[in-house]
Amino acid sequence: MALLATGEATGPGPSTGLSSAEEEASKRRGRVGYLLILPGFIFLLLFFALPVVSLLATSLYIKPEGADVGQFVPALEFGNYLVVLQDYWPAILRSFGFALIATVAALIIGYPMAYLVAVRLRHRKLLKGILLVLIIAPFFTSFILRTQAWKQILADEGPVVSVLRSLALLPPDGRLTATAFAVICGLTYNFLPFMTLPIYANLERLDTRLIEAGGDLYANGFTTFRKITFPLSLPGVMAGTLLTFIPATGDYVNAALLGNNQNTTMIGQVIDSRFFRVVDYPGASALSFLLMLAILFLVILYVRRFGTKELM
Amino acid sequence: GTGGGTGGSSSKPSPAADVSDSDKTVSWANWTLYLDYDDSTQKYPSLEAFSAATGIKANYSEDVDGNDTYFGKVQGQLAAGQDIGQDIVTLTDWMAARLIRLGYTQELDLANIPNSKNLLPTLQDVDFDPGRRHSLTWQSGFAGIAWNKEAFPQGLKSVSDLWNPELKGRVEVLDEMRDTMGLLMMDNGVDITGDWGDQEFDNALDVLSKQISDGQIRQVKGNSYKEDLISGDALAVIGWSGDITQLNFEEGDKWEFAIPEAGGTLWSDNLLVPIGATHKANAEKLMDYYFDPVNAATVAAYVNFICPVEGAREAMQDINPELVENPLIFPTDDFLANTHVLRTLTPDEETDYSGRFQTAIGN
């Protein structure tokens, strides 16, 4: 997946013209290959794989009777999983639900953005460049600052609520922040670039002549989109939805800043507070591991169902 | 064992070497609204004066939003005996007790803090730190109820008044279990200093849980509830006494604080030197400085919490005579009669109750 435009924008790159089988066959063997991948892989093994294994180990620890806060001993207590699952399955479900809604919303908002930049403005290089930067540049304002800004914009005494109230679109005691709505908005907003960029990267390579061919064959604009443009951009949509859904599921900043404390609790918040407030490492680890498995399971189902080479 | 963080290492970490002599700095993590502050210079005057007097530069940060959150943040490092970047942290009695018990604090050299003798006699001997070898009281205070006078002129008398439908979604309570649960239990008629148990705790927790899920309570927060008071998102809160006065200084006289009819909680926060701190001597100098009655009174005049320093009341005469009679700063016995300290919890009780409390408040 080419997340970003590659500056040059010379349109569709040169196709190697090889089928994937031929491509596989044209690969070289040899030591150079191992030299290239080894450093990075060792890094990932040390700082990703190993920690996950030790997370798994920690999730089975127990707290001996009478031990003080934060003191655990190694064990194989699989019951930890049952306990956290029992206590927190609603938060897990809610996280998936929120993330799902946010992903769909981000898709609905991000797709036209990507389409506008990649297709409509394909030949307006400068404007296209500017809008593209606008998609990434928010990263540099810090997402907490922006989320905090949303909190203020949507505050009970803020401009949006006042307007909505006076238009009777919101009951007089209605509010936007500290609601599930606000959390989902925050998620949508914050992960929008992760949705937009892969779709953009895909649409940029879209051959607009295919759209013309659609028109030539009696398909109106909407049908052409439904039958041609959208299916062709599916790999980008896949990558975008995954890159939005996964972090959104585990996020807790939006829920913490924009949610209220019970109806919007996401699993990330629970993991954070199990780690940092309750100091229940085994529980927190068990939850983390569960979350990871659940996401992996969903992702694999999704990838199997729609298939993409873009990410994997 | 797997060492530091997750393992059950019984070996306590040992204190770091002190570099105070070569490095004239001291770092202090404190709660917000807990030191005199000058809006125009954006500085803390008493701290400036301390630096001027001692040549020690103080890095003051308002990093503590709540005891639990702060502990969680640093406990891994403390357990490993690492420097958490702070030479003084300010934590409430029960949390101070935990740190001391776990060996996460350095022993103070009281000889370096001659003014420590000024600590009020009632505070000199506490069960969690016999002889005050590890901690000194910074301030004490009350948790009670506060409200926005303009938006809610009728005011609040009891904790139950917070559940007024007019305040729906505009109420915030503290994530400090002892304060919030204490107030709720007292509202239920429980003597929180007494022998209460699961039943009483659960009753109060049910109330809390219901009010949160009904949306009456907007959020459960640490000291940051003050932000929502300012922005107007919160109109009524369970909050801390001095905070409200300071907000009225800084943002205009908008709020009022009261001890609920059923009673408020009383607590003390303590200055501690974490185990990995490398400027203990400088920290001790700073403590000594603030236990000087005049300096203590200067702070008290601003923060409006209970001043734990003997002689500060006299010093207050010169600073702001009006405040001498303020029961929130120099409480009378009458006033104190209606405020209580939640009884000490055993470690198991603590884990159990705080776990359930966290779950109820959506963590």
Place this chain on the structure above:
Amino acid sequence: MKQTIGRWLVPVFGGLAFLFLLVPIAYVFAFSFNDAGRTNLTWRGFTLENWKNPCGAPDVCQALGNSLQIGFTATVLATTLGTAIAIGLVRYRFRFNATANMLIFLPLATPEVVLGASLLAQFLNVGAELGMGTVIIAHTMFCISFVVVTVKARVASLDPKLEEAAGDLYASPAQAFWRVTFPLLLPGIVAAALLAFAMSFDDFIITNFNSGNVDTFPKFIYVAATRGIPAQANVIGSAMFILALLVVIGGQVLSHRRAKMLAAR
């Protein structure tokens, strides 16, 4: 008629989406001019003071400095390691290909809390001192996969015939790499590096787990949010945004001009 609606629908909707993206940034920018007190929640008057003295609020500049330092280091590390992996995976055959791809994909499929928590557990287990080092490691770790995925696409679209042509024209394998392969991958590598830097610069969750007492800019703001975010943070956030905009647009304009000049010749 239908056509006309279709023609306008995308720009209008896309434009609104951009507006949505920019509203909070505009808010941050506006409040960087607020004559704020300790909290910057209500408008109290216009001032340039914050812009004149962006480091006025204690620690905010230090946090920014840390963020930049971490961002640069992690970007360089992740880009180097990730680019090498991308080239290796596309151009060479391995016996454990599937495993290799999985190891790249898994960090992408793992939520940040889990990455942060597991790494923290690991660091604590081995008694590593939390600080800049651990944050850099954490950031490098989660950026590698993004770099691999981005650069891989570029490598895959690079015609291997070009490298062959270089060899055919007397370039040794090393020369072929530096003169042909690398320059052609460069836009992809730059894009990957930009993305890595952005992700590192904006990361909060993983940082929060692994930074000990080191503050990064997002972490500073998260903590400050409890006691009042100083207006200087708005200044820095706005300035970084504008800077990023200027740098990339500047580059765009330059390459645009160069392309025009080339075409004119």
Place this chain on the structure above:
Amino acid sequence: MSTTELSRDPGAAAGGTGADLVLSGITKRFSDFTAVDNLDLVIPSGSFFALLGPSGCGKTTTLRMIAGLEQPTAGSISLGGKDITGASSYQRPVNTVFQNYALFPHMSVLDNVAFGLKRRKVRDAEAQAKAALDLVELSHLAARRPAQLSGGQQQRVALARAVVNQPAVLLLDEPLGALDMKLRRQMQVELKKIQTEVGLTFVHVTHDQEEALTMADTVAVMNHGRVEQMGPPQELYDLPRTAFVANFLGKSNLMPATVTAVAGDTLQLEVAGNALTLQKDRATDHTGRILVGIRPEKLRMEPDLASAAQDSIRGVVLDASFTGASTEYLVDAEGVGTVGVFTQNHGGALFADGDRVRLAWDPAHAFGLSGSEDRQAGAGEDGL
């Protein structure tokens, strides 16, 4: 299946079979570049019309305007008397076989072919699509994706996808460019068969002159956005009216000549000292300096014996190249320059470099052009 099964769907074509395609004063400007310049064309319904011209002369642009993929800057287009200038592409009974195929990569070959039928909700879309695939001999690949086909196969799918809709007008933009010679001939036969049997109007763009000449009823030669000459192929070849057409359509030897006298139907000419004749009605100009043209294959090459025949010139063989069925000679003709000669390899004696020869022709095959024409126009420099 046979092509007869592809009976015309009366609903598909707006104007039915009686639909002449008329372009009036069509101009297309891209910013300041005029790609098509005030073009007038009448393409009778059911005819096979070929558009020839050098690269960049505006052929594709013209087709795109007919298809509705591009709006003309000026002028109007009508089909069967109905003005379609403003209609969207999907509303026109016109289909295109794109120069680049533009197959939908995510659909099977069959789905590609059935696409247009399904949009028009034709009942037995699949069956018709299969029939069209049969026609291009690709039914065995119906389930494949376009990427799994060779270039030639892709082009045939594109053809099937357009033909299957039985549009009033089928636009073909180099539909056979990617096919090798043999397959190309085969497809030409098929296309011609479809066109005659089903009675569609074909507008065919090609670089392959032989293709245009063999298939089309009418050929238009375009240059710089304008039509230079138009007519039945043999006529165009036999009697080009401009140097561009003479050179572009096959090869021509153009020699500067002076008209010395007019005798009845015949012009007396002088070319580099040789006295020649030219039929008056085969010349555009009848006085002064003109260009006289003769095709290489119309030249008889003989050993240069003394007898100076009428209508002949002399020269020396510069180069002979064997091309299989024939040999191409370059002859340096005195005072005229290099002249190309083309002889079929019946097996007679070949000439070698340096041989002195005499080139003779029947004046009935010579043609005369304006003396102000550029002798080199259309002779290949345009592609540079």
Place this chain on the structure above:
Amino acid sequence: MSTTELSRDPGAAAGGTGADLVLSGITKRFSDFTAVDNLDLVIPSGSFFALLGPSGCGKTTTLRMIAGLEQPTAGSISLGGKDITGASSYQRPVNTVFQNYALFPHMSVLDNVAFGLKRRKVRDAEAQAKAALDLVELSHLAARRPAQLSGGQQQRVALARAVVNQPAVLLLDEPLGALDMKLRRQMQVELKKIQTEVGLTFVHVTHDQEEALTMADTVAVMNHGRVEQMGPPQELYDLPRTAFVANFLGKSNLMPATVTAVAGDTLQLEVAGNALTLQKDRATDHTGRILVGIRPEKLRMEPDLASAAQDSIRGVVLDASFTGASTEYLVDAEGVGTVGVFTQNHGGALFADGDRVRLAWDPAHAFGLSGSEDRQAGAGEDGL
């Protein structure tokens, strides 16, 4: 500049001009598919060698092995007596013009052309590169990027980039495929000029038979990884030895015949009741059932009068197509099938569909093939 300025750089070519390229027993297998099958070739130094064959027959693979971009599965390659089978591509004095150009997109045209020279640290690399660009008439575009060029221009840059190195052997993989006819002819002349003047060895792969026939000293016709026949172009055309070569190289009419008698140098044949003759040395088989072949242009077509000439057959005109310089007829010959006839348009009378005709030829142009050969081999079905 003139090509003479491109004097050979003695350092560039390992074996100097005297370097024969020898492939012995070269086989290339891709997993279980044999792309090149036990190939033996000797390409004399300084010759222009053309490789012809249908798509997929192994031409590119052969070139890639010569260039060192692919290792042969078996066999060896030597250049000027030196075994180069194992040498890396960058160590061989061989350059390639790739089928897909493979221009470096990030470099200017000039830098592309100078690339090889710079790698070899040639002093005046830029100047030489400019000279090479002149040669392909692109010096005005030296500063552009490849993406800013048309397909034909790109191909010429690829040509210049290879030629400029003056390699001992230049491999050309369809170097002119993207050019239009006129430009193509022009480039052919240039290429031939470079080759003769500088004395390089050219190995040229092309689909264009005319190109191979006109340019090469030696042509090899490949099929399924093997060389079917090899020799000077006229010889191959005149006397093909297999049905594949006969059909692939130009068109042939192959008719089943039976040898009825052998008389001295002549074979007596019977074809569908007609008595014909064939020179013995022009036939591969001399007894039983054979195939007799005759090129379409070698056939004389006459109105069918009573007198049955020797060496002629009768038929009915099925189709006539005008291709400009000539007309191609399809004639249904009695008992033989469809026969193609090719007549130059001298301007004589044309035949029309349905005319009864007699086709006659000079037996000196007929050839005989083994009766077991497939009459259709190489006739275009391969591409399907």
